[in-house]
Amino acid sequence: MTVYAALLRAALAGQAGYRASFALELLGSVLVIGLDFVEVYAVLTQVPELEGLGLAEVALVFALASTGFSLADLVIGQTDRVTDHVRRGTFDVLLLRPLSTLGQLAAADVQLRRLGRLGTALAVLVIALSQVEVDWTPARVGLLVLTPLSGAVIFGSLFVAAGAVSFWLLDGREVGNALTYGSGYLAQWPTGVLGPVLGRFFTFVVPAAFTGYLPALALLGRDDPTGLPGWLPWASPLAALAAAAAAALLWRTGIRHYVGAGG
């Protein structure tokens, strides 16, 4: 643990050296999530409801998914740099140390500016919760606490899976980004808008629906209009465990496949 702490301290000290840049990048990180919310706000002021959810309820879906995504991006979003490490051969250095490769990537490349996005997502979550009617029970409070964590694990698994693709395809980064950022984008909306095929895909294959839409249904006490079973909205932690297991398997297989940069 002390080694990770040292890596983390070094990364943070490096970023603290450029205060003006850091402030502007923090602002950029806040604005990027604002960009996504503009879309939710604009669409839900044109129509009263989408898939039976009004502006405040879709804002809740948005906030839950964004909180999970921002948390994952902060902790493990650095996996999109695996391509660079593989290309330069610096991934060898990570493998030589007696530490987890993912742990080193997470600690050494952490980007504090991503806190701007997380803070904004949490603020939208608080506002959305104050605008919707929730029949609070201990189970719902527990779900509210667990949802951002499950969401972070689900999106984190997608980040790791997308990073692992770089072990096979050096140009895989952009396609991996389409999967991670695309899932982050569509998770902010009621999954039903995607239609039956894509909607089921992003529920059962890529479990994006478990980060925002489904837990929001459980909090609001609503049923899914597309006929998903009533217990499924409570199952986000299970979906997170399954996603993490799949991502870990892919990452391990990728590392075994890695043969260095030929140096």
Next chain:
Amino acid sequence: MSAAVLPSPRAAAALVRAGFRRYASYRAATLAGAVTNTFFGVVKLSILFAAADAAGGAVAGYDRAALSTYTWVAQGMIAVVVLFGGAELAERVRTGDVVIDLGRPVHPVAVWLAEDLGRAGQACLVRFFGPLAFGGLVFGLSVPRQPATVPLFVVSAVLAVVVSFSCRLLVNLVAFWLLDVRGVLSVYMVASNVLSGLIVPIAFFPGWLQGLARATPFPALVQVPVDIAVERVTGTDALLALAGQAAWAVGLLAAAVWTLHRGTRRLVVQGG
């Protein structure tokens, strides 16, 4: 500072071709970008279709066919008018490489514009027509009813590239005063993405934000060409819209030339 000379037609054509060829060499990145833009287009259009259905057929005057054309033209324009930023020139200012551009016998803005037109032409091939073809096959597009729509759209798209070039140049030239332009770039990116109509059509906004958007050059990047393509703006109105784009293009180019002139006076190239 170089002599303010415009390139000869032959030199300009060569520069356009060079810009075209330079970006033609990034095949994998081009393909991946087109796939990404298409995927986001599918999600965006699904949301807009759901909204149209909830509203009883049309949202803010856009029916399903118009929403599809809007989505695929806008997703295609992302690469053509570089909506996600680009700091190449700012980087050249930071490293000092910009003196090479300034030392050429033709005006640097003319050189950069010619190269950017070539780049935009290259971006059209896969990044514009790729998503548009996919969208047309899978979701259907609104077919123009008037023969003038296609040429009007082409002119509007070219003007959009010139407006976008001038905006990006101005933002990059800030590097003469601030060596780190990343913050300025991200603010520019967010403002242009929202106010250009890329995120949602400007007609979706509340009145005050529509007014704010129309007071900026950003609708000239996406919304004006899209509204011409879906025939929301036709005839004299379309010509007026093109005149508006042209006015922004000329005004912003002039501002960029003047800013470059001021910036080069401050230029200190480190390391000699």
